[in-house]
Each structure stands twice: as structure tokens, then as C-alpha cells.
Amino acid sequence: MLFIILISVWFIIRLFLRHNLSWCIQRFKSGNTLVYGKKRKGKDLFFQNIIRARKEPYFSNFSYGGKWNPIELSELSVEPNTYDDLINGSITKVDKNHKLEGKDIYIQDGGNYLPSQYHDKLIKRYPSMPIFYSVQGHLYNNRTHVNYNGSYTRLWDKLREQADEFFFVLGSVNLIFGRLTRVRYYELEESAKQRLPKFSKHFIEGGNVKAQRLAYNALHGQIKELWVYLPKRNIKYDHRAFQTIFFNQEQSEETNVKP
DSSP states (O other), X not given: OHHHXXXXXXXXXXXXXXXXXXXXXXXXXXXXXXXXXXXXXXXXXXXXXXXXXXXXOEEESSOOSSSEEEOOGGGSOOTTOOHHHHHHTOOOOOOOOGGGTTOOEEETTHHHHSBGGGHHHHHHHOTTHHHHHHHXXXXXXXXXXXXXXXXXXXXOHHHHTTOOEEEEEEEEEEOSSEEEEEEEEESSHHHHHHTOOOOOGGGSSSSOHHHHHHHHHHHHOOEEXXXXXXXXXXXXXXXXXXXXXXXXXXXHTSOOOOO
């Protein structure tokens, strides 16, 4: 009897976790997504979970396994066109990059590749990247998703201000067979920027809880917290990938020994 109860509970939990993941996937399908949070909290785990579950070809500057296609961020462009060309009607026709058609783009560690502190340099050197980001649905019927460490404002503002969906990764739990990741979804950018918590009746002292919940959600948009589960066998990304980028090959392959 106890065994049946345990199996039933596990089945319900799995359904709950699958529902959460499916809900998150729909957010990724609906628009450009930002995933941010502190270091080592599970941002890449969350990306991995979405990519694995979607089972679709994708482009990224790092591999998450599956149907990965490498891409350089400089390819996210409609150069030589800029906002001046849009305003003046002087668009230069360019060749379409057909390989991007219908395939989403995932940028890992956007805070280092497209950092907000270099705003002036980025807009001078890559003036057409924000245009690509804005109209890529028209161009390629795809979306671009970015994850990055630190505060919400760490990423280049020309991308932040055009994002559609926002996920703050709160942390992850290491289990025997997989990893649980806790994320908080924001409908509105300003709420994401402030890292607001979802409504709780503990915020108030007396009064109509339902009415105050509706007022909170009306002011701050939908805020939703979810757990998602990823089996360890499905973790395909290299969590030490920058070793191979910055270090000599023979050194990056050495076993890391804890002090």
C-alpha cells in the first residue's frame, strides 16, 4: 500500500513539473526571453531544460547538445543598415541568412558578450544588431533568448528594452538523478528589474486579500514562481566552457583539484 502511495505521489509531482516546463516553453515560443540571476544558480540548467524539451534545431554561441548549430553574435545583424536608413528610406538590400529561418537563438553569458557598461562602443560598432533583434520575427520567424549573470541591467539596454519575457533564476537543487531549478517569471520589465516577489498575503495586515492580490497583479503584472526538473543524463553543456576559450588546450584538459 505504501509503495502505491509513493508511486502515486511521484506521478503527481512529475505531472506538476512537466506542466511547469510546458508553461515556460510557451513563454520562449512567444517572444525574446531574458534569463538572469546570480552566478551558479542554474541559468544554463534552465536553458538546457528548454532546449532539450523543445527538441528543435537551434543556434547558440555554446553547445547545449541536441540539434546545436554554432553562431557568432556578429551574425545577428542587417548591416550596413541602421536606424538612419529606416528613417530615410535608404535601406540597402542584403542576402538572407537562410540557415536561421525558424530556428531560435540562445546566447549564453550575454553579460560578458554584450555588457551594459560598453553601451557606447556597442552601438557604434554593432548599430544594426538591435534592429535585427527587434524585427527578427519578420525576417526569420525566430526569437533570441539571452542568459546572463548579475543584476537585470547587466545586459546591453538595446536588447533589454525589446525583450518580451523575463525569468529570474533563484537557485537549483542537486538530486540523485537530476536537478531542480526554481525560477520566477515576470510579465513586465519593470517588475523584473526590481526582482519583485509574487504576491503573498503576508504582505498585508487585514483587509480583502483577493482584492489586494488583484491590485498587486494589476500594478506589477503576472509574477509566477515555478520549479522545473532536468535529469542529469540530459545535461549536455560544459559548465567550465570558458576554460577552453581562455586557457591553453593542455591546461584546460587537466583535472581540477580542489585546494
